[in-house]
Amino acid sequence: MKIDFSKYADGLVPAIIQDFTTHKVLMLGFMNQEAVDKTMAEGKVTFFSRSKQRLWTKGEESGHFLLVKEVLNDCDNDTLLIKANPLGPTCHTGADTCWAEKNHSEEFLYYLQDIINLRKQSTDAKSYVRDLFGRGINKIAQKVGEEAVELVIEAKDNNEELFLNEAADLLFHYLILLNAKGHKLQDVVDILKSRHSK
The missing domain is CATH 3.10.20.810 (Phosphoribosyl-AMP cyclohydrolase)
Incomplete structure (x- = not known):
């Protein structure tokens, strides 16, 4: 170049x-x-x-x-x-961009992924995410399994609010697991895109 x-x-x-x-x-x-x-x-x-x-x-x-x-x-x-x-806000003011635009309004999962990464490195002893990372990959994987089972149980009932909350819990812990394995959501999206194009 x-x-x-x-x-x-x-x-x-x-x-x-x-x-x-x-x-x-x-x-x-x-x-x-x-x-x-x-x-x-x-x-x-x-x-x-x-x-x-x-x-x-x-x-x-x-x-x-x-x-x-x-x-x-x-x-x-x-x-x-x-x-x-x-990795977090770009502007020194704390805004997502130097033009005070929201960067993640349409891409909240990517924003959440960045927040998880920041909390992983946090010194806040009360941080749930920090604590979960501290327990290691086995605990994180176990938590994803637990949330998946809870989602399946709620899927068999008719309480939409409980079902959606369990779905959110599973997705949140799935993002944590991806981070723990050194991957990002985009890596999974890229695989899905490649399968779609075949």
């Missing part, structure tokens, strides 16, 4: 960050060659901070990293489009 850093006086090119899953634009930053190299090598979006005058990895303080999925160069070779998976 050839990037023309000479087009701008400061030697920096704009880098547009887009959510890989929802396609929402998350933020805009600037990169020099060193920032691009570090981004590609470590898989986390790194900018050149004009205010700090140094390399700055998004999330280095908050833990809300932008995990790189794809890097594209525009037709003039002077602007980058980086598709990434955000």
